Amino acid sequence: MYVILEIIQTICYLIYCIIEATVRIFVPEKKKSFAGKLVLVTGAGHGIGRELSLKFSAIGARLVLWDINKDNVESVVREIQENGGTATSYICDVSKIDEIKSVADKVRREIGDVDALVNNAGILHGAAFLTLTDEEIKRTIDINLLAYFWTCRQFLPPMINRNSGHIVNVASMAAKKGVAYLTDYAASKHGVEGFTDALSDEMRREGYDGLYFTTVFPMFVDTGMTKFAHDRLSKMLSPAEVASAVVEGVQRNKKSVYIPSNLDWSVRIGGLFPRKFVDEPTDLMYRGIDPQK
Template sequence: MYIVIQIFQTLFYLIYCYLEAVIRFFVPVKKKSFAGTIVLVTGAGHGIGKELAMKFSEVGARLILWDINKRQVEEVEQTIRKSRHKDDAAKSYVCDVSKVENIKATAAKMRREVGEVEVLVNNAGILHGGSLLEMSEEDIKRTFDVNILAYIWTCREFLPYMVRRNEGHIVNMASMSAQTGVAYLTEYSASKYAVRGFTEALKDEMRREGHTGINFTTVYPMFVATGMTKYTVGIGVEWLTPAQVAIAVVEGAQMNETSVFIPSWYRGLLKISSLWPSKFKENPNELMYKGINPQYKERND
């Protein structure tokens, strides 16, 4: 009898979710405001991180900028301050997010000077792009230190404040390679799959513990012209600009989207691909294949 009740409860909940999805399709959720909100962006000195900082600033947020490159991150800070005509519009810090001790020390200094983080944007990332057998152990380890362990350390650092208030937002940058692994992105793809799993698990953990006011967004961009990826393979591969990614991320966060695919049509393609035969998905022909050629060896020659 208990199983029958559970089945009916699940069916009713499924119907409710369908109705909610239909309503939201015709009546979109109102965008939430980030005006005055303290937003931390890691890897904010260049590329996507810089554009994310600029875009969050445009919607009124106060920016905390972390990057390992002092000159670049200070330039972004000055650009935001000048554009907003406010000295407190942005504050930059040099931080190596691959080191948990550096994260803790920078966070402590930041709290004294600015305040608590209300929105965390984990953007910092690295990519080597080469054969697994040719990469060094040090480079493989650093990929995981920056691309996933740093995300875990920052969440552990800033989540307690969000939990106390039952309010906040965490945006984690993954990659389309977290949906489909491809050659010469082995360690990168693994780290981004980890970002996907970590974010989904943490979101469920917060739900189970009753902290439903904390939102999570995972971002899945295709190839972005940041300089990290070279030699793409695939007919019709188009490079995204960091600005395009930033616009989609901020808009997704404003709508409390749990997943942001860039370009957006890739979400539909993934749903359609679930109907394809296994061989068609696992062994694509060259006309449909998208990936990269090795670039690690060139970097180390």
């Protein structure tokens, strides 16, 4: 009897979710305000990180910018300040857990608890698997994945205490489909997706309904990291395009942000295609890179 009731309850919940999703297509969730909120962005000195910092500042957020390059990140701080915004920079090598802990502690003492954490810092080698050095593989995982663990462990507890906060983890479309010469990169980005999904579900199960998690899935972006890209169906994205889509998605509490947005449907529909078509696409459909070294 109880199983039948649970089946009915589940069907009703499914119908509710379908109706809600349909309504959201035509009536998006209202944008939340970031005015006065403290947003921390890693890898903020260039590329997507720089543009994210400028976009969040433009909607009123106060920025804490982390980067390994002092000149670059201080340049972004000056740009934000010249536009009337508030930003502070910190030098941090996110491949080192002790440095993350130390700089995070400094941020808390000097500025306070962050309202939103944007894990953006990343690297890409783009080499054949057997030519990658042990250190290159380790560094990719350290920066692209493990750093996300360490920053979340530093900044999530205060969010939990006040049941309010947003964590944004930048993955990649390589998280959805691994391709040649991106073995280490794709593995790290698959990890980012799995980590974010699991952490989000854990917070939901523990009753923290004021915490939000967003995973970002951009296609090839013109940041200088990706060279020799193959993608005949779409153009190389600019960092500004990516940042605009991310900030828009975060303001609407989206769990996933695909850039360009049509990739969301491509991923869904792709599951219906024969496996051979997905694993061995034609030249027209193939998206990947040539070796970069």
